[in-house]
Amino acid sequence: MAIVRPFRAVRPHETLADKVAALPYDVMNSEEAREMVKDNPYSFLHVDKSEVDLPPSIDLYDQRVYDKARENIVKFIEDGTLVQEADKALYIYTLVMDGHPQTGLVSLASIDDYQNNVIKKHEFTRAEKEADRIRHVDVTNFHTGPIFLTYVYQEEITRIIEDYKKNHEPLYDFVAEDGVTHTAWAILDENIIEELKKRFEKVESLYIADGHHRAASAVRVGMMRREKNKDFTGEEEFNYFLSVIFPSNELRIMDYNRVVKDLNGCDSEQFMEAVKKDFTVTAYEGEGPYRPERKHTFGMYLDGRWYKLEAKEHIIFDEDPLKRLDCKILQDHLLHPVLGIEDPRVDKRIDFVGGIRGLKELERRVEKDMKVAFSMYPTTIMDLISISDAGMVMPPKSTWFEPKLRSGLFLHDLE
Template identity: 60%
Template sequence: MAILRAFKAIRPRRDLADKVAQLPYDVMSSEEAKEMAKDNIYSFLHVDKAEIDLDENVDLYDRKVYEKANENLNKMIDNNILIQDKKNNLYIYRLTMDGKSQTGIVGCTSIDDYLNNRIKKHEYTRKDKEQDRINHVDICDANTGPIFLTYKYDDKINDIVNIWMKKEVVYDFTADDGVRHEVWVIDDDKTIKSICNLFKNVDSLYIADGHHRAASAVKVGIKRRRENPNYSGDEEFNFFLSVLFPHSDLRIIDYNRVVRDLNGLSTEEYLFKVSKKFDVEVYEGKEAYRPFRKGTYGMYLGGRWYKLAVKEGTYNSDDPVDKLDVSILQDNLLAPILGIDDPRTNDRISFVGGIRGLGELEKRVRQNDMGVAFSMYPTTLEELMNIADAGKVMPPKSTWFEPKLRSGLFIHKLK
C-alpha cells in the first residue's frame, strides 16, 4: 500500500515556466550552472545552485550557500515568479524526447513508506552528498527537486491520467535540449481521491533517480519529528515531493565505461586475457559499435571497435546483481585484467552517460593512446526492480535515465 498525497504546489507563473525550469542540480558543475543562469534572473539554478550568486571563494557547503538559496526562493515567491496553489492538487507531468513520452503523476510520498521499504532503493548514498541536500531542504524549508519514482503499470491509473490530459494544459514548452515539458493540474477532489486510493493497491514504489534527494528529504522529516514530539503524522514534513511514472513509460539508456590505461599490458597481452572470458571480434562497421542484446559489449581500443560477447559458463550465479552486464564486465574484465578493483573510488575509470553518444568514448580514448572504452547494453527496468525487491544494491553507474525531470516546476513547502 503506497501513500500518495495531494499538496499545494509552489510553481512558476505560466508565462515564466520555461525560464524557471532547469536541469537537476547534480548534473552540472557550479561553473556550468553559472554560465547557464547568467542571463536568466528567473532560472531556478539561483535556488538549487545558489553558490553561483556568491563569491567563488565561498565553500560549496558553507551555510551561506543554503541561506542564499532560501533568500532567492523567497524572493521568487515575493516577486510572483513562483505562486502557491490555493488548494491541494495532484499534477500530471509529461516529458517527450525523440518522439517518446513518459507521463507521471506529481504528488507527495511518505517518509514512512521510505523507512518501511515500500519505496525501494537500488543505490548506496554518500553522507557528504546527503548532508548537502539535508541542509538545502532544511534551510529552504522545501523540497525543491522531485524524486523520480516508478511503479508497475496500472490500467486504472493510466485511464484517469489519459482522460485528464484532454483538459487544458497549464505549461507546454520545449527546452533547449529538445525535450518537451507539459503539465496539467488535477484540481478535482473526487479524481484526486480516486488516484490516491488506486495507489493504495500498489505494493511498491521504486526510486529510479534521486536517491540522495530522497534520503535527505526523509532525514529532514525525521529531524522535524524530533523537534515536534507531538507531531500527528499529517504535517507536510512527513512527505516529500515525487513524480511517479509507470515502468512501461521509462527509458534507461546505456552508461558506458572508459579506462585510462591497460594496466601495464601490451595490446596483445590484454586481448589474450580478454579472450578467455569473452568472444572477441573486430567490428568492421563504419559507425561505433552499439551492443544489441544482453551479454554483449562494444570495446574501443587502438583506434578500432571490437565486439565482445560473454562466453557461456562465465557466470552461473542466480543473484540478480551478478547477472547484470555491468557486473559481468566488472568481475571478469575490469577487476581481474585492468585492476579496477573498486569502480567507486578508482580514478583510472570514468563513466559516460549514453546521452553523450559513443563518439565521446572514442574522443576520450584518443586523448590517451593506452586507454580503452566499453559501450554497454542498457540495464532494464525489470532488472532494477528485481534487485530492489531483493533488497540489494546495483553497482555504481548502472543506469542513466533520460529525459531528466526539471527542477522549479513544483516546490513542496514543509510547513
C-alpha cells in the first residue's frame, strides 16, 4: 500500500518556468554551475548550488552556502519568481526526449513508507553526501529536488492520468536547452485526487530509481523534526517528501560505462590473457565504437582499438538477480581480479561515464588520462525491481536514467 499525498506546491510563475527549471545539483560541479547561471538570475541553481553566489574559494559545506540557499528561496518567493498553490494538488509531469515520452505523478511520499520498505532501495548511500542534503533541506525548510520513483505499470493509473492530460490545459510546457520537452498539469479536482490515492493504495511497492541520497536525507530531516515535536500527529508536512512517480514501462535506462587509469602492472598482452580467462575476446571490425547489443556482452577500448567481450558460461548466474547484472559480472571477473579495483565507490583509478555522453567520450578519456574503457549493455528496469525486491544492493553506477527531472518546478514546504 503506497501513500500519495497532494500538497500546496511552491512553483515557478507560469512565465518563468523555463528559466527557473534546472538540472539536478549532482550532475555538475560548481564551476559548471557558475557558467550556467551567469546570464540567468532565475535559475534554480541559485538555490541548489548556492555557492554560485559566493566567492569561488568557499568550502561547499560552509554554513554560508546553506544560508544563501535559504536567502535565495525567500527572495524568489518575495519577488514572485516562485508562487505557492492556493489549494493542495497533485501534478502530472511529462518529459519527452528523442520522441519518447514518460509521464509521472508529482506527489508527496511518506517517510514511513520509506522506513517500512514500501519504498524500496537498491543503493548504498554515502554519509557525507547525505549530510550535505540534510543540512540543505533543514536550513532551507524545503524539499527542492524530487525523488525519482517508479512502480510496476498499472493500466488504470495510466488511464486516469492520460485522460486528465487530454482534457486540461498544461500549467507549463517548454523545451529545455538540451532539447527535452517538459510539460506539467495541476490536478485540483478532488475526485481525481481521491481516485489516484485509492489506486496507489493497491500498489504494493514503490522503487527509488534515482535520488537515494535525497530520499535518505529527506527522511532523516523528517525524523529530526519528529524528535523536536514529540506530539506529532503524522499529518505534518515534514512526514512526507517530494517525489515524481513513473510507471516502469515508460522508463529508459542508459548504459553506464567504465574507464580505468592503468592495467594494474600488466602490459597489454598480459592483461588480454588475463581477461580471456572469463571472457571470449574478439577484435571488433565494425565502424565506430562497439556498443553491446545484448546482456553479458561488453565493449573494451584498448590501445586505440575496440574489442567485443562475451562472458563465458561459467560466470553467468541468471537465476541470481544480482550476479546476472553485467556491471556485477564485469566487477567480479575483470575489474577486481585483473585490474585490482576492489571497491569502485572509492578507488581513484576508476571513473564512470554516463551513456548520455556517447561512446566517443570513452575513446577521448582513454586518449587523455585513462588506459582502458568498457562499454556496457544497459541495466533493465526489471533488473532494478528484482534487486530491490530481494533486498539486495546494486553495484555503484549501475543505472543512468535519462531524461533528468528538472529541479525547481515543484517545491515542498516542510511547514
